[in-house]
Amino acid sequence: MSLVDYPEKISTVVFTSGCNMDCTYCHNYELKIMKEGTIHESEIINYIREKKKVLDGIVITGGEPSLHMNELIKFIKKIKKEFPSFSIKVDTNGSSKKFIKEIIPIVDFIAIDFKGTDYRIFSEYDTEIILENIALLDDYGHDNYEIRITMYPDYVKEEDFLKIAELLKGKKRVIIQQYRKNNDSDPEPYKKEILSKFSYILKDYVKYVDIRE
Template identity: 40%
Template sequence: MKVAAYVKTSLVDFPENIASVIFTQGCNMNCPYCHNKDLCTMKDMVDNQDIISHLAKRAGTIQGVVISGGEPTLQPRLKDNCRKIKSMGFKVKLDTNGTNPRIIKELIKEDLVDYIAMDVKAPPQKYRDLCGLDFRDVEESFNIIKSFKNHEFRTTFYPLLDASDIKDIVDMTGTKNYYLQQYRPISDDSPPSYESESVRDLCRDLKIKYRGI
C-alpha cells in the first residue's frame, strides 16, 4: 500500500477512539478545496513496515487506525493491510469518496472495517461541478454505507453549495450520522468561506452536526 503520510496520534479522526492515521497516495477526484492534493504526487512513501512496528509499540494506547487519503480504495493491498491491522487488535476506520463499491462491500463482508466515513460532495445535480464525477458513480457505495452500522456522511461546505443544497443532501443521508464541515480556503485565490456562525445556524435549523476547522 502506498502511504504518503502517517500521523502517529489523533484524537479527532476516529470517533470515541485514539487513533493513528494513514494517508494513502492518489485520488480519482479533483475537489477544489482539498488540502491533501500533494499526496497525489508525493514521491517519498512511508514504509508500511515502519507503521506496523509503530503500531505494535502503541498497543494498549492506540485503539484504532484510520486509513484515509487520497482515496484508499485505489490501493491494491488495502484489504491485506486492514487484515494485518485488525489482527493486531486495532479497529479500522475507512475514509472514502465512495467510488469503489466493490471494495467497500468486500471490506464489510470480511469484517475488515469497523467504521466508514464517506464524503458526500454535493447533491446529485451538483456532483460533477464539484468533484468531476457524477453522483451515480458513488450511489452504490452510498447505499452500502448507509446500511452499515457504524458510519458517517460528511460534506465540506464549499461556496459552490448553498443552504438548499445541504438540505437536499440531508434528505438523502438523514440527520443522525451526518456532519457539515467548515470549508477553509487553501490559497489566496480560493473563494472565502461562509461565516462560522451562519454555518452553525444552518446546522441548528437542519438538526445536523457541525464540524469546524
C-alpha cells in the same frame, strides 16, 4: 498520533497517495498524485506494536484509499489478525462500490464524503453513483459510519441545503465540516449561522448531525 481523526479514539493516521477526484479545496494536494510508497507496511505494524498501549486505532485516509484496494484489504486483515482489539477506520470519497463492499465486514468505522449535488464539476462520477455507494452502509446495517459534508460554498450551495437533506434522508450520522481556505483568493467559508441553518434542516431528515469546525 491524532485525537481528531477517529471519533472518541486516539489513532494513528496512514495516508495513501493518488486520488480520482479533483476537489478545488483539497488540503492534501500533494497526495492527489500517485507515488511509490515511502513507508513500508512493516514500519507501520512495528509502530503499532510500540504504541499499542496508547493507541485505540488506525485511520487510513488519502488521497483516495480505494485506489489501493487489493493491497489495502490485505493490510487491514493483517492488522486485525495481529491486533484484534484495535479499531480500524477508513476514509473514502465513496467512488468505489467494490471497495466499500469489501471493507464493510473488516473495518470498524467508515467515513464517506458527500461533496454536493453535482460531482461532475470535480470528478468523472455522477452524484447518483456516490449516493448509491453511501446507501451500501445502510444496506449492510453498518452503524459505525459517518457521512461528511465539507462546506465548500461552490459545491454545497445554500439553495441546495434542502435538496441535500432529502438526498441523505434516513442516514444515521452526518457531519457538517467547515471548509478552510488554502489561499486568499479562495471563497470565504460559510458563517457559523449558515452551518447551523443547514444542521437545523438536516435534523429533520437524518438521525444525528454535528458540526465540525
